[in-house]
Amino acid sequence: MSCYLPNTLATSYQDDLQAELQSSSDSGYGSVLDAHSEIPLATPATNSNSNHQSLLQQIRYNDNRARLARAIDGTATLLSNLKEHNDNVRPSHYPRCSRNQVIRGQSSFNEPESNRPNIRPAFSPLEDADQKSEFVDDALLVNSSVESDINVLKLDLRVEAHESESLHTLEAKSIGSLLSGRFTKSLRQLDALKTRIDDTSSKIFVTGDLNAGKSTFCNALLRKQVLPEDQQPCTNVFCEVLDARENGSVEEAHAVPHGISYSRLDERTYQTYPLEKLDDIVDDSINWAQVKVYVDDNRSIDQSLLRNGVVDIALIDAPGLNLDSLKTTAVFARQEEIDVVVFVVSAENHFTLSAKEFIWNAANEKAYIFIVVNRFDNIKAKERCRRLILEQIEKMSPQTFKDSSELVHFVSSNAVLDPFADPSKVVAFENLERSLRQFILVKRSKSKLAPAKTYLELLHRDIHTITSTNKGAAEKEYTKADQELSLVTPEYESTISTRNAVSDSALKIIEETCRSVQKYTRKHLQTCLRTMDTPICSYPGFLSAWHYAQQTQSMVLKKVEGQVLDCESFARSKTVSGVDAIRQLGLSSLKQYNPRQFNPHFMFSRRKDALERTISVCVQWSDFIDLDQQEKNGAIGMGVMAMTVIGGKFLSGKAILDGLLKIHGIGGHKLAGIGAVAFAISDLPRAIPKNVAKRVQKVLDSSDFIHNNSERIVRECRTVLNMPIEELRACFQSSIEEQARKKSELEKTKDESGTALRFYSRALKQSAEMGSIVGKIDLELD
Known part of the structure; x- marks a missing residue:
């Protein structure tokens, strides 16, 4: 940017800049402007244009920071809504990866580089908005090409041979639970980002593999031997180097025990040691969680990094990545709290697998990583070493590689404090120092705001992918439920109508059968009683008249009983026909109908006494x-x-x-x-x-013989005929209940998927709008 102003206005702009830095809590500059620090003011004749640009840069910085803060708040609200919906409404679906692909958040440290998915920091909210995802039958997973774009919200599943639980075998609740954890972690990260961009200080995190020279590098920046150095790993505790002015200009170390929240004003939260005891403290990770090291750097503000006259600097020296798994995990977690990552790599060893893993993980937030290739003086084929390391950086952090002239430096840190060192080595380190100061103090949008923007871009890309996946799944589920419901509802109503019609027909069959049996029985018995006076046995003569009378009486009763049996046989035949007719109704009306076996011979089996013994x-x-x-x-x-x-x-x-x-x-x-x-x-x-x-x-x-027998026979017929109709009704009821259950489930599914469809449509739109806002924040104008 170019701006030319009259000299008469230069002083005014210079005063404005001074006032802006001193008065605004949002400036990112004013926290250390006191009696001990002052901004070097240029003369109007020479630097009026520069001062004006600085003021505009600061105004632009504050504007970008405010826009990022609003974007963080909006994203946190959206993410909270997604988590709430996932936890309490229905589990979210997750994009599928191929079965042999590791699903990574922080994964195993020895994974081949070829398995690392490409990270795309740029975000276009409308990109692939209309792309249709391919769903498997369970509608939980989509194709692997979509899953490979997940970065921040990638599920952290440790897949081990022969005993892994693949994403393909997880239930919806399990996937939802894992996603809920990722949502919670991202919400914490958003809160940390908000705190970091509101904080006027900057935290520089120095990390790398074991014996890469991290402590030596920090001492070189301080231009004094402060942190212990050794060929063996000596830093087991996080050491945070701060300006001694924050501690009353007293140089000392505050050792903070595990589980204690540090407060410099509360001596109960730490123990004080002289700097000479640092060798013992930084190796004691059992008693101390971290060490606050206050150092007095008396160099001028244009030379000192701690006392720079612009912002408070915290220089954090971390344990080596491969020290042990707990320390490595702690380093991974700690990087989320800082603004600038300075990764120290040994020129002799290049990037180890753990180093690559760390940079991949950090790339979820920080597109720019300051890389120090230390001990470069030990390399003979320097150009080959430079080329190989840059090729690795290009794959791990494309943005860092793009600005490698400013962000990647090949130095020998031990030469800075060596009075007999080759001056060219010192010059190389001074170039590194200037670039680091420029990156931290001048290009603050990249060092301070770019991590927040990068994280928001990746997060919104992930939200876009996940909401698109869930919108597509909900839409498919809604359509499927609606289609099935359009088939089930008429079938359900038809079954009810058919049941009523079949029940009426069956009742009609029963009534007709009983009416026919009753009519036949009454008529048959009445005819029998009217014709009983007809001689039915031969007359043996006058001398056996009494025996003849007894025989006649017995034969009359047997004749009546025979007629009753004939009526029962007729009723049995009619009942069989009625049962068959009712069963035929069931077979023609129900898909699943298996009537029980009917044995008509058991009818009227209760009548055991002969008529002549009962009368x-x-x-x-x-x-x-x-x-x-x-x-x-x-x-x-x-x-x-x-x-x-x-x-x-x-x-x-x-x-x-x-x-x-x-x-x-x-x-x-x-x-x-x-x-x-x-x-x-x-x-x-x-x-x-x-x-x-x-x-x-x-x-x-x-004794009302005809009525009683006709009623008895009809009652038996009705009882038998009621059995198949009750069985038929039970089958209909079971079918109706099953259809009603299915209909209710489909209605519930349709309602839930409709709600989810509307929710994810809104979330997708909101994420696209916020992602577009974040993408338009230009941090390249420093």
């Missing part, structure tokens, strides 16, 4: 004489009366004849009596069946 009918003297013939022969009545008086039971025809003659003798009309007796004897074959049938009919009528 009390005994042969009487009145059964031998047809009283209707009294008018034809009056003496018969007298004989009957006399025999009634005499009483008793005669066992032979001779006895009957003698009795009749004696009766007539009493009356005095012997000839007339003989004739009447002769008539009575000759009428026995007709009189006995008639009288016996009449008396049996009278007994049956008095």
Whole structure:
């Protein structure tokens, strides 16, 4: 940017810049402007244009910082909504990776470089917005090409041979739980980013492999021997080097125990040691979590990094990456709290696998990493070494490689404090120092704001991918549920209608069957009772008249019983037809209908007693004489009366004849009596069946025999016919309940997927809008 102003205005701009830096808590400059620090003011004649540019740069910096802060707040709200929906509404789907691909967050440190997915820091919110994802049947996973774009929200699954649980085998709740953890971690990271961009200080994180020369590099920056150096690993505790002015200009070390939140004003949170004891403290990781080292750098503000006159600097010396797994994990976690990563790599060893892993992980936030290739003086083929290292950097951090002239330096840090060192080595380190100062103090948008922008870009890319995945899954699920519901609902309503119609038809079959059986039974038994007086056995003669009467009575009862059995047989036949008709209704109406076996022979099996044993009918003297013939022969009545008086039971025809003659003798009309007796004897074959049938009919009528039997038979038929209809109703009910359950599930699925579709559509739109805002923040104008 170029701007030319009259000299009369130069002083005004210079004053404005001074006021801006001193008064604004948002400036990022004013926290260390006190009696001990001052900005070197240029003369109006020479630097008015430069001062004006500095002021504009600061205004632009504050504007970008405010825009990033708003973007962080909006992103945190969106991410919280995604987490809330994932936790309490329905688990989110996650893009699928191929089965042999490792799903990485912080993965194993020995993974081949070829497996590392490409990280794309740039974000276009509308990119692939209309692209349709390919879904597997369970609608949980999409194609691997989409998954490879996940960076910040990539699930952290440690896949080990023969005992891994692949993403393909995880249930939706498990995937949702893993995503919830990533959402929570990103929310913490957003909060840390907000704190970092609001913080006026800058934290420089110096890390690298074991014995790469990290402590030597820090001492070279301080131009004094502060941190312990050794050929063996000597730094096991995080050492944070700060300006001694923050500690009352007293040089000392504050050792902070594990689990304690450090406060310089609260001496209970640390123990004080002189700097000479640092060798013992930094090696004691059992007692100390970190060490705050306050150092007095008396160099001028244009030379000192700690006392730079612009911002507070914290220089953090980290343990080596390969010291042990706990230390390595701590280094990975700590880098998320700092602004600038200075990665020290040995020129002799190049980048180890753990170094690559760290840079890959840091690339989720920091597109620019300051790389120091130390001990370069030990390399003979320097150009070859330079070329190989730059090729590795290009793959790991493209943006760093792009600005490698400013961000990648090949130096020998031990030469700075060596008075006999080759001056060219010192010059190389001074060039590194100027570039680092420029990166931290001048190009603050890159060092301070770029990590936040990079993280937001990658996060919104991940949100865009995940919301697109879930929108597509919800849309597919909604469409599928709606289509199935359009088929199930008519089927459900048809089944209910069919059940009612089949039930009515079955009831009609029962009523018609029972009505037919009842009509047949009543008519058949009535006909039987009307024709019982017909002789049904041969007459054995006068002398066996009594036996004939008994035999006639027994045969009459058996005839009636036979007719009852015939009615039952008819009812059984009609019931079989009715059962078959009802079953046919079920077979024609239901897809799954397996009726139970019906055995008609078990019908009427409860009636065990014979009719002649259940009806009390005994042969009487009145059964031998047809009283209707009294008018034809009056003496018969007298004989009957006399025999009634005499009483008793005669066992032979001779006895009957003698009795009749004696009766007539009493009356005095012997000839007339003989004739009447002769008539009575000759009428026995007709009189006995008639009288016996009449008396049996009278007994049956008095017991309502026809009605009771017809009701009994119909009741049995109705009971049997109700069994298949109840079975049919049960089948219909089961089918209706199953269809109702499926219909309810589809309605629930449709409602939930519709809600999810609307939610993810809004989230996708919001992420696209915020991603576009973040993408338009230009940090390249420093």
